[in-house]
Amino acid sequence: MTSPALEVLDVSRRFGGLLAVDQVSFTIAQGGLSALIGPNGAGKTTLFNAITNLFPPSAGEVRFLGESLAGLAGDRIARLGLIRTFQSARVFPGMTVLENALAGACLHVRAHPAAQMLRLPGARAEERKLRGKAEALLDLIGLLAFRDSAATDLPMGAQKNLEVVRALMANPRMLLLDEPAAGLNDSETADLAALLTAIRDTGVTIMVVEHNMSLVMGIADQVIVLDAGKLVAVGSPTEIQANRRVIEAYVGAEG
Amino acid sequence: MSGFLQIVIGGLSQGGVFAAVALGFSLVYRVTGVVNLSQGAFCVLGAMAMYYFQVVFGWPTPIAAFAAIVSVVAFGLLVGVSTFVPAVSTLPVSSTLVLTAGLLTFLEGVALIVWGNQPYALPPFSGEAPVVFGALRIPTQGLWLAGGTVAMIAALWRLVYRTSLGRALQACAENATAARLMGIDTKRMMLISFGLAAAIGATSGLLVAPITSLQFDSGSFFTTSGFIAVAIGGMGSFAGSVIGGLTLGVAEQLAAYYVSSLFANTLALLLLLAMLLWRPNGLFSSGPARRVDVRSEAPVHRAVIRLPDGRMIGLALALVIGLGVMPLLPLPNGVLPSLAISMILFIAVLGLDVLMGWAGQVSLGQAGFMAIGGYTAAILATTYDWSPLAGVAAGVALALVCALLLSLVTGKLRGHYLALATLTFGLLVDSLTVGLIDLTGGPSGLVGIPSFGVAGFDFDTPASMYWLALALAAIFVVLLEGGMRSKFGRDLQAVRTDQLAAAALGVNVGRVKTTALCISSALASLSGSLYAFNFHFLSPEMVATPRSFEMIAMLVLGGEGTLVGGLFGALALTLLPTLVQGLALYKTMAEGALLVGTFLLLPEGLFGRFVLAIARWGKAGSMAQGKLPT
Ligand SMILES: Nc1ncnc2c1ncn2[C@@H]1O[C@H](COP(=O)(O)OP(=O)(O)OP(=O)(O)O)[C@@H](O)[C@H]1O
Ligand SMILES: [Mg+2]
Numbered sequence: 001m002t003s004p005a006l007e008v009l010d011v012s013r014r015f016g017g018l019l020a021v022d023q024v025s026f027t028i029a030q031g032g033l034s035a036l037i038g039p040n041g042a043g044k045t046t047l048f049n050a051i052t053n054l055f056p057p058s059a060g061e062v063r064f065l066g067e068s069l070a071g072l073a074g075d076r077i078a079r080l081g082l083i084r085t086f087q088s089a090r091v092f093p094g095m096t097v098l099e100n101a102l103a104g105a106c107l108h109v110r111a112h113p114a115a116q117m118l119r120l121p122g123a124r125a126e127e128r129k130l131r132g133k134a135e136a137l138l139d140l141i142g143l144l145a146f147r148d149s150a151a152t153d154l155p156m157g158a159q160k161n162l163e164v165v166r167a168l169m170a171n172p173r174m175l176l177l178d179e180p181a182a183g184l185n186d187s188e189t190a191d192l193a194a195l196l197t198a199i200r201d202t203g204v205t206i207m208v209v210e211h212n213m214s215l216v217m218g219i220a221d222q223v224i225v226l227d228a229g230k231l232v233a234v235g236s237p238t239e240i241q242a243n244r245r246v247i248e249a250y251v252g253a254e255g
Numbered sequence: 256m257s258g259f260l261q262i263v264i265g266g267l268s269q270g271g272v273f274a275a276v277a278l279g280f281s282l283v284y285r286v287t288g289v290v291n292l293s294q295g296a297f298c299v300l301g302a303m304a305m306y307y308f309q310v311v312f313g314w315p316t317p318i319a320a321f322a323a324i325v326s327v328v329a330f331g332l333l334v335g336v337s338t339f340v341p342a343v344s345t346l347p348v349s350s351t352l353v354l355t356a357g358l359l360t361f362l363e364g365v366a367l368i369v370w371g372n373q374p375y376a377l378p379p380f381s382g383e384a385p386v387v388f389g390a391l392r393i394p395t396q397g398l399w400l401a402g403g404t405v406a407m408i409a410a411l412w413r414l415v416y417r418t419s420l421g422r423a424l425q426a427c428a429e430n431a432t433a434a435r436l437m438g439i440d441t442k443r444m445m446l447i448s449f450g451l452a453a454a455i456g457a458t459s460g461l462l463v464a465p466i467t468s469l470q471f472d473s474g475s476f477f478t479t480s481g482f483i484a485v486a487i488g489g490m491g492s493f494a495g496s497v498i499g500g501l502t503l504g505v506a507e508q509l510a511a512y513y514v515s516s517l518f519a520n521t522l523a524l525l526l527l528l529a530m531l532l533w534r535p536n537g538l539f540s541s542g543p544a545r546r547v548d549v550r551s552e553a554p555v556h557r558a559v560i561r562l563p564d565g566r567m568i569g570l571a572l573a574l575v576i577g578l579g580v581m582p583l584l585p586l587p588n589g590v591l592p593s594l595a596i597s598m599i600l601f602i603a604v605l606g607l608d609v610l611m612g613w614a615g616q617v618s619l620g621q622a623g624f625m626a627i628g629g630y631t632a633a634i635l636a637t638t639y640d641w642s643p644l645a646g647v648a649a650g651v652a653l654a655l656v657c658a659l660l661l662s663l664v665t666g667k668l669r670g671h672y673l674a675l676a677t678l679t680f681g682l683l684v685d686s687l688t689v690g691l692i693d694l695t696g697g698p699s700g701l702v703g704i705p706s707f708g709v710a711g712f713d714f715d716t717p718a719s720m721y722w723l724a725l726a727l728a729a730i731f732v733v734l735l736e737g738g739m740r741s742k743f744g745r746d747l748q749a750v751r752t753d754q755l756a757a758a759a760l761g762v763n764v765g766r767v768k769t770t771a772l773c774i775s776s777a778l779a780s781l782s783g784s785l786y787a788f789n790f791h792f793l794s795p796e797m798v799a800t801p802r803s804f805e806m807i808a809m810l811v812l813g814g815e816g817t818l819v820g821g822l823f824g825a826l827a828l829t830l831l832p833t834l835v836q837g838l839a840l841y842k843t844m845a846e847g848a849l850l851v852g853t854f855l856l857l858p859e860g861l862f863g864r865f866v867l868a869i870a871r872w873g874k875a876g877s878m879a880q881g882k883l884p885t
Contacts, residue, residue, distance in 0.1 A: 054755065074758035083760065090756040092749050094816070096559050102742075103749050107761040109742040116741035117734040127741055150559040170760055 003066035005030045005174050005205040006051070006082075011060035012229075013043075013050045020046040022229035023060070028174075028222065030065075033200045034207045035216040038226035039249060044209045045087050047226065048176050052077055052084050065173070079107060081173030085180065087209075089159035091151040091166070098147040100162055101134040104169030130169075137165045141195060142188075157183030161192070174205040181212055193219050217241065225249065260391060262508050268397035268466065270504020271404040272298070275459030276481025277488065277496035278411065279452035285428040285491045286448035287343050290671045292355040293334075294456055295478030296362035299471065300327045301457025302464035303370050306377055316380055324457045331453025332446065334358065338851050340445050348670040349617045350854060353811065356619065356804050357850030359478060364844025366471035376468035377461070400462045407455055408497060414451075415493075424448060428491075475800065479682060483527050486675050517690035517697075524683040531676050532664050560817055560863045561870060574819070575729050582718035589833050592717040597822070597829040598724035599785045604809050604821030605731055606778030611807070612815035613739060614771035615751030616665075617674045620681030621779050622802035626688050627654045628780025629787040629798050630695055633704045636788075643707045647784040654780030655773055662769040681800045688795040700794030707788035720789050731778065732818055739818065747771060748816075808850040814860025823861050 006028040013021040021043045028034050036044050049055040051062050053072055062069045064082050072080075083104075091100050109130070111123035138144040141161045146154065151162060160180055167175055177196075181189045189212060197219050200206050210216050216223060216237070223240040225232040227249040233240055240246055276294055283291045304326050308319035342354050380399050385392040415421040426434040427444045435441050460469070460477075467473075484503050488495025503523060511519035562570065582591055603625055610616050631653050632646035641649070657680075665676045688695050695701060706715040707723070714720050738744055749757035750767050758764050787793040809828055814820030828849075832842045857864060 052759065054759075074755065075761050075763050078759055078761035086756065086759075090753050092756070093752050094559055095745070095748050096561070099745055099748075103745040103757075104760050106742055106746055106749075111741075113738060113741075113743045116743060117737040119737045123741065148561075166760065 002030055003063075004028060005032070005065060006207065007061075007063040008047075008051065009061045009063070011047070011050055011057045011062060013046050013055060014058040015046075019229050021050055021057075021226075024226070024229075024231045025060075026224055026231065026234050028205060028207060030205055031200070031203055032205055032222055033196065033220050034222040034224060035220035036207060036209045036224045036226065037211070037213075037216060038232070041228075042226040043229040044226055045178055046229075048084060048178055048209070051176065052082070078170065081171070082176070083167045083170045083172035083174070084176035085160070085163045085167050085178055087178040087182075089156060089163050091154075091159050091162055093150075093152045095151055096148050097138065097143055097151050097154065097162060098131070098134060100151045101138060101165045101169055102130055104166035105130050105134070106170075108169075108171060134165070134169060137168055138162075141165055141191070155183070157185075157188060160184070161188075164192075164195070168199065172204055174207070175199070177206065177208040179209050179211065181210060181215060189215055262512050263505055264391065264393060264397065266505030266508030267501055268394075268400050268504070269508060270484075270501035271400045272459050272463045272467075272477065272500075273480045273484045273503050274497040274500025275404050275407060275455055276477050277484035277500045278408065278493060279455040280481055280485045281491050281493055281496045282411065282415075282455070283448050283452045284485075286424050287427075287445045288431075289339075289343050289348065289351045289355070290482070290485075290490070290674075291339065291358075291449070291452065292352065292478050292482070293339075293358035293362055293474075294452060294481060295476065296359050296366070296474030297327060297331060297453045297456025298460030298463070298477045299366050299469055299474045300330065300362065301460030302375070302377065302469050303366055304457070305461035305464065306370075306375055309377065320458075320461055323461055324454055327457035328450050328454045331456075332450045334362075335446050335449035335453075338855065339449055340442050342851075342855060343445060344442065346854065349611075349615065349674070352617055352619075352671065352674045353807055354851055354854045357808065357811075357847045357854065359474060359847070360801075360804055360808070361844055361847025361851060363472050363474050364841065364847050366474070367843050368840060370471050372471060374468040374470040375464070377464040379465040394466065396462075396465045400459075400466065403458060403462045404497075407458060408493070411451075411455070412493065420447070472801070479678060479800075482675055482678065483523065486527060486672075487530060490671065515690070517692070518686065520686040521683060521690060524679050524686065527679050528664055528676065528683070531668065531672060531679070558859050558863070558867060560814070560859055560866050562866050571733075575725070578725055579722070582721055587834070590830065591721065593829050593833040594826075595717045595721040595724060595789060596786075597825040598721055598728060599782055599789060600806065600809065600829065601782075601822045601825045602724060602728050602731065602785070603779040603782035604806050604813075604825055605728065605735065605818060606775035606782075607806055607810050608815060608818055608821055609735065609747070609778075610771045610775035611810060612817070613744065613747040613751060614768060616768060616771060617670075618677040618772075618775065619674050619800070619803050619807070620677035620679070620684070621775065621806050622798050622800060623681040623684035624654045624657070624776040624779035625783030625786065625802065626684045626795070626798035627657060627776075628783035629793050630688060630701070630783075631780075632784035633701050633787040633793050634694060636705055637701065637703055643705065643784075643788060644709050647707075647781060650780045650784045651777050654776040658772045658776035659769070662772050665772070666765050666768065678800070678803075681803050685795060685799045688798070695795070698795060700792055700797075701787075702792055704787050704791045704793060706791070707785065714788070720785070724785060727781070728822070735774075735818055743770075805846060808846050810860075812849055812853050812860060814863030814866075817860065817862045817866060820860050820862030827861075 004027040008024055008026050011021060011024050012019060024047060038044055050057045052074060053069060054074065064080055069077055092103060109126065111126050115123040135144055138147060143158060143162060151159065154162065160183060164177065164180055181192055184192060193215055196206060220237055223237055224234050225240060225246050232245050232249055233243045276298065279294045280290055283289065301323055304323035305319055308314045308322050309316060338358060343351055346354065379396040381395045385394045415424060423439045424444050426437065426439055427441050431441050480503060484499035485496055487502055488499025506526065507519045507523050510522040514522065581594060603621060607618065607621050610618050628650035631650035632643065635641035635646040635649055636643050661680050665673055668676055689698050706713045708714060714723050746762050746767050749762055750764050754764050783798055805828065809824030810821050812827060813822065813824030828846060832838045853860060859867060
C-alpha cells in the first residue's frame, strides 16, 4: 500500500492568544488535486506555513509520503519534493524572468560549481537543458516573450504565474500553491486551470488555496474547508456544494 | 581595593560616553529602525565646535557649550534632511547601514579638513584639581561627564514618555504605517530623532574632550564602542544602552589594568562575539513586540544588470588589453604604483562583491581578512624564510579557517547584527595586529618584507606587480562570472533578496552564505599578502577597519553585483588623490560623500549604469517584443 502524499494530524498553530489553526486533520492521496478554501483569515496560509515549518505547528504532526516533517528546515522539506508558493508573489528581484525560473531548479543541478566556473562542456550542456525546460514552461504560461525582463517588472498576476513555473522547475512531488489565480483575468485563470490539471496528470500531487469557486469546483477532486482555524468539511466538490455548514461559513463571512 | 575602585571610576567615566553614544543609537533605532553609524562623529564635531568657541574665540564655557551644541545640531539636521531621511525611506536595512558608514567617513573627512590630523584636548570645565575622597581622586571633569549623562538620560526619558512629541516618536517606532495613518509626519519624526541624537553626541563629545584627547577619526572609535554597548544592552533599550556602555567602559579599564592595555579592546570584542553567539538580542532586548512576519524586510526593487551575452567577450578583451598596456605608456609620476595598488585592492573588492553584492551579506570587517593574509605571508616570509607563494597559501588557509569560525557566529545573524559581528571581527583583528608586538611589530609595523616571487622570478617593480595583480584579477573575474551565471550565482541572488523563498526551493541558505564568506575572505587574504609584498612593509593601519569602509565605498561606487565594477571604484579612489596632489586632504571626505551620493543618486554604480546603457542600446533594435502583459 502506498502512503498518502500528505497527512495533517491534529495540527494547531497559535499566534499569541490567537489560535489561527485549530486541531486540523486530513489526508491527501498521491496524485490528487485538492483545494483548500475558506473565508479571509480562516487560516489557510497559516496552515501552509505550518506544513512547511515556516511557522511550525504548535501541536500536531505533518507527514509527507509517510515521513514526519517535524523539525525539518525549509530546504530539507523542499529536498523531499514538497514545494510551495507564497500568497504574495515572491519572485527574486534583480533577476530576469528566465533566471527566476532557473532558480527553481537548484536541487537538480548535478555539475560541480568548479565545473560551472570553468565552463566545462558537461556543465554547459546541463545548463542548456535546464534553460530549454524553463523556456518550455514559460512558453506554456505565456511568459516566454519576457524571459529577459526583470521579474519584478511583471504585473502581479504574471509574477504569480512565474512563481508556479519556478516551483515546477524543482520537479516537485507535491505542490502547495497559495492563491495562484489572484490577479489573473478569466481567460488567464482558465489557462492556469488547464496547466494545473496537466501537472496533476503527470503524477504531481497538488494542494491549492483558491477563492474562485468555479475554478475549485471545476478542477479539484477533493475540497477542504477551513473557517476560523477549524476544519469545517472535507469532501468531493459536489458534496461540499451541498454542505450547509460550508454555505453558512461563507454567507456568515461575506454577509 | 582603592586601586580597584579608582579603575572602576575611570571605567565609569569612559563608559559614560559610550552610554551616551549608545543612547543616540537607540533613539534613532527606535524611531527609524536604522542603526546610524555616523553617531560617533557627532561627538567629535561637538568637541571641535567647543574648541573653536571656547579656546579660539575665548567665549565663556557655558555659552561656548551651548553654541557648540546648537551648531552641531543645525549641521546634523542639514545632513539628516539631505541624506539620512530620504535614504531610510527607500533603502533596505543593509544599505542604510552602509550609507551611515559613508556618513561617518564623510563627517570624519570634514573634521580632518577643519581640524587637521593632530589630537586636541579641551581645558577641564572646573580646573585640573581632582576631588579627593579619602584615597580616591576623582577628576572634576568625570563628575561633569557623569552629571551630563544623567541629565541627558533624564531629559530624553521625559521627552519620550511625557510629551506629545515623545508619543509621536514612539508611534513611529511601533508601527510607521499606522503612525502615518494617524497623521504623524514620520519623516519629520525621523529627522527630529536624528537631530536629538546629534545633540546627545555633541554634548557627550564636549564633556569628554577634556578627559580624552580627540582627533578627527575618534568618531569611529565612539561609533564602534557605542555599537558594542547597544549590542550588549539590547538595541533600542534606553536602560540597556546605559548599562551596556558602563559595562563596556569598566570592562575595558579592568582588562587594561589587569591584563594588558594592548589587549583591552581584544577582550571586549571577544566578549561581544560570545554575546552575539549566546544572546544576539542583547541583555535587555526591548522595544515594541513587532508582529512576526513571514517577510523580514520590505521587498526591494533592483535593476537587473546583465551584459548581453554577445558583447561580453569583446568588452572583456578590450578591457584587459587596455589595462595591460598601461605600464608601457608614459604615465605621470606615481601613477603606476597607484595602478598596482588599485589592482591589488580590486582583488579584495571582487570578493566583497560576491559577499555583499551577490549574497547580500553586509561585511564591515573585510580588512580583517586582508590583515590575516598580509601578516601571515609577511611574517612567514621574513621571520621564517618561507617562499612568498607558500606564505600566501598559508594566509589564505588561515583566512578560510577564520571565515568558518566567524560563520558560526554570523550564520544566524542578519541586518544590523550581521554588520556588527563582521565589524567586531575586523576590530578584533585590528587589536591583535597592534597588540601582538613580538609577531607583528605592533603599531610601528613590519619591515623588510621581500618582494613576491615565484620560480626565481621576482615581482619587484610596480609594473610587474601590476601585471601580476591584473592577471590574477582577470582569472578570478572569468571564473566568478562563470559561477554567477549558473546555479551558484542564482542561489546567491535568491539568498540576497528572499531567504525564505530560497529555502522553500531547497537552497541551503546557511551553506550558501558560508561559501560566499569563504570566497570573499580568501580573495581578501590574497589581496592583503600582495599588498604587503608590494610595499615591503605592513602596519596595522594599512589593513584596519577604515580600509573595510574604503573597500565598501569602492564597491558601491563601481556597482554592486557587477564583479568588474569594483575595479573602477578602486581606480577612482586610489588614482584621484595621486593625480590631484591637493586632493589628499579631501580624500576621506570625498570617499564618504561619494559613497552616500552613489547610494542616493546612482544605486547601480558607475559600471552598473554603463552596463544598463549598453543593454538598453542592444535592445533598441529588438524593441518589438518589449511590451509587458497586463
Ligand atoms: N505571523 C503572524 N503573526 C500573528 N498573526 C498571524 C500571523 N499570520 C497570520 N496571523 C493571523 O492568523 C489568522 C489566519 O491568517 P491566514 O493568513 O492564515 O488566513 P488566510 O486564510 O490565508 O486568509 P486570506 O484568505 O486572507 O489569505 C489571521 O487572523 C491572521 O491575522
Ligand atoms: Mg492566505
